[in-house]
Amino acid sequence: MSNISSAAPLISVIDDDASIRAGLDNLVRSLGYVVCTFDSAEAFLQSAELDDVWCVIADVRMPTMSGVQLQSHLRRRGCRLPFLFITAVPTEKTRKQALDDGAICFLTKPFDEETLIGCLDVAIGQHRSSNMS
Numbered sequence: 660m661s662n663i664s665s666a667a668p669l670i671s672v673i674d675d676d677a678s679i680r681a682g683l684d685n686l687v688r689s690l691g692y693v694v695c696t697f698d699s700a701e702a703f704l705q706s707a708e709l710d711d712v713w714c715v716i717a718d719v720r721m722p723t724m725s726g727v728q729l730q731s732h733l734r735r736r737g738c739r740l741p742f743l744f745i746t747a748v749p750t751e752k753t754r755k756q757a758l759d760d761g762a763i764c765f766l767t768k769p770f771d772e773e774t775l776i777g778c779l780d781v782a783i784g785q786h787r788s789s790n791m792s
Contacts, residue, residue: 667691667692667693668692668693668713668714668783668786669692669693669694669695669708669711669713669723670677670687670692670693670694670695670712670713670714670715670716670779671694671695671696671697671703671706671708671712671713671714671715671716672684672687672694672695672696672697672716672717673696673697673698673699673700673703673715673716673717673718673721673726673729673754674696674698674700674717674718674745675698675699675718675719675721675722676692676718677698679745679768680696680697680698681696681767683696683716684696684742685756686772686775686776687779690776690779691780695708695712697717699721699722699724699726700717700721700723700724700726700728700729700732701723701724701725701727702714703715704729704732706757712740713740713741713782713786714741714742714743714763714779714782714783714786715729715730715740715741715742715743716742716743716744716745716775716779717729717730717742717743717744717745718744718745718746719744719745719746719748719749719753719765720746720747720748725755726742726744726757727744727753727757727760730742730757730760730761730762731756731760734760734761739789740786741761741763741781741783741786742757742761742762742782743762743763743764743766743775743779743782744757744762744765744777745766745767745768745770745775746765746766746767746768747767747768749765749767756766762776763781763782763785764778764781766778766791
């Protein structure tokens with residue numbers, strides 16, 4: 660069990676680019692969320708906060724395991740965590756795979772902050788509704 664407070668939703672940001680992580684961290688915190696950042700999918704999978712996360716914002720292209728591979732891995736384990744994807748190199752095949760596997764959105768860098776915020780609102784709503792039982 661982690662020490663993260665349940666008062667505010669926990670959002671995980673996964674990107675191998677430190678400047679993107681920092682920018683997303685600042686943006687998401689400014690919206691009142693708790694943020695944990697990771698430089699790889701593997702680091703995220705090993706984190707103590709994994710069970711407390713409400714939404715993942717992940718880069719598509721990262722060394723070793725891509726964001727889309729991470730989403731597929733979690734889906735196979737029965738985890739329905741909402742995913743928002745960002746990428747500098749969009750391909751239709753990757754976009755289709757991500758969305759077919761349940762991603763909320765697939766944004767191309769540089770992306771509009773308002774669009775990301777709208778996607779995050781959808782993801783938080785989806786998490787809330789899936790955990791109301």
